[in-house]
Amino acid sequence: MKKRILFALAISSLCLSASAQKVQFTEFDLDNGLHVILHQDKTAPVVAVSVMYHVGSKDEETQRTGFAHFFEHLLFEGSDNIKKGEFMKLVSSNGGQNNANTSQDRTFYYELFPSNQLELGLWLESERMLHPVINESGVKTQNEVVKEEKRLRIDNSPYGKFTEKIFGHLFDGHPYRWQPIGSMEHLDAAKLSEFIAFFKKYYVPNNAVLTIAGDLDIEKTKALVKSYFAEVPKGAPIVxxxxxxxxxxxxxIDTAYDANIQIPAIFAAYRVPGMKSRESKVLGMISSILSEGGSSRLSTKMVDQKKTALQVAAFNYSLEDYGAYITLALPNKNTPLNDLLKDIDEEVLRLQTDLISESDYKKLQNKFENNYVSANSKMLGVAENLADGYTFHDKDTNDINKELEVIRSITREEIRDVAKKYLNKNQRVVLYYLPKK
Known part of the structure; x- marks a missing residue:
């Protein structure tokens, strides 16, 4: 039995080492500015087709917020060659899955297909880019969809508005101060011509990355990409x-009231460097030390030992221009919110003062290496990470292969110094999130 266990561990270690090898890719540009990235992996007969547009809520006008998220929905309405409501049916009826998401900085569309349906995925995304139907009927339909989403995810969701309150303070003077879902009043007031103008400005090939990952033939895929996307007209340069x-x-210090909660919460948030910064990755490690897993410092202290918190967390919300480092806690047995904040501050101070132990440091590096391997073990993850590298790291697609090196090079001293530099009381927003009676 022992030999079997040792053998299994050896195989597991071998697989991990193999999985952590560099991600191979081929990239090229079409004449219209579309950047194309291809990653071949024939281990399974699947292929991910994705398009990342470098447009998010950051690119909106102050009186027309919510446009980027709105287009995430609107561009499923159909095209000159796809009838209304048929886009998703074409995907599902051919064994595929599809979705999209929008952040402050980008919009990401994807299809996951059996590899023999690669051409269908390319056609669908070219239709979305080349000639989608943007009319009054589609705008009205998706306006109601977005309103329902806002009611479900934000207005009627417990703690649904905490980022809105925190970002309003952290990013005062920056478009990050509003959330991607935006204002329903702004969407209601917008004219059809404004939606069309927004599409023509941002959903153009020279503001997009097409990434295809999976069971594909590189040369055949290049030819297919050119046949479907070369005719898409180039847009004007985006400044x-x-x-x-x-x-x-x-x-x-601020207070928010929420009719959807019975348990209060306290948040402390700090403005930190954006995702391109090495310090952003260090802050991700700090989050892991503080709150990732049951053995993390905050969880051990506040949930297990003192039993003052039902839940405690710390995470780095990393964006292109800046980031938000957020800590939060929900009290157990009516523990005062200030007591929770004090306990969190004590653990932050420990990080600012003392180096983490060598054994904790080794576990931390192993955890992040495993996270890296896991993130790139599926075709959709590889596609998104390749597109992220090109879009947000100075057009360096190979950033995907540098991440592990950066993780391994971060020192215990850096962890202490970054905590000391950014996680200070005079640099933060404290939000008391209370039930509304």
Missing amino acids: RQEFKLPEITKEI
Whole structure:
């Protein structure tokens, strides 16, 4: 039995080492500016087709928020060659899955198909880019869909507005201050011509990355890509406004009331560097030390030992221009919120003062290496990570292969110094989130 276990561990280690090998890819540009990335992996007969547009809520006008998220829905309405409501039916009837999501910085569409349906995936995405139907009927339909989503996910969801309150303070003067779902009043007031203009500006090949990953033939796929996307007209160059926010130099305290909760919560949030920064990855490691897993410092102290918290968390919300480092706790047995904040602050101070142990450091690195392997073990994950590298890391698609090296190079001293630099009381927003009676 022991030999079997040792053998299994050896095989597992071998698989992990093999999986952590560099992600191979081929990339090229079409004449219209569309950047194309191909990753071949024939281990399973599946293929992911994805398009990442470099447009999010950050690119909206202050009186027309919610446009990018709205287009996430609107571009499923159909095209000149796809009838209304048929897009998703074409995917599912051919054994595929599809979806899309929008952030402050980008919009990501994808299909996951059996590899013999690669051409269908390319045709669908080219139709979305080349000639989608944008009319009054589609706008009205999706307007109601977005309103229902907002009611479900934000207005009637417990703690659904905490990011809205926190980001309003952290990013005052920056488009990150509003959430991607935007304002329903702005969408109601918008004219059809405004939606069409937004599409023509941002949903163009020179503002997009087409990534295909899976069981594919590189040369045949290149030919298919050219046949479906070469005719899409190039858009005008996009000039984005750069925002430089003044530093936060005092503690900002706010209170929010929510009729959907019975248990209060406390949040402490800090403005931190964006995703391109090495420090952003260090902050991700700090989150893991503080709250990832049952043996993390905050969970052990506040949930297991003192039993003052029902839930406690810390995470780095990483975006292109900046990030938000957020800690939160829900009290157990009516523990005062300030007591929870004090316990969190004590653990942050420990990180700012003392180096983590060598054994904890080794476990941390192993965990992040495993996370890296897991994130790139599925075709859709590889496709998105390749597109992220090109879109957000100075057109460096190979960033996907540098991440592991960066993780391994982060030192215990860096973890201490980054915590000391950014997680200070005079640089944060404290939000008391209370039940509304």
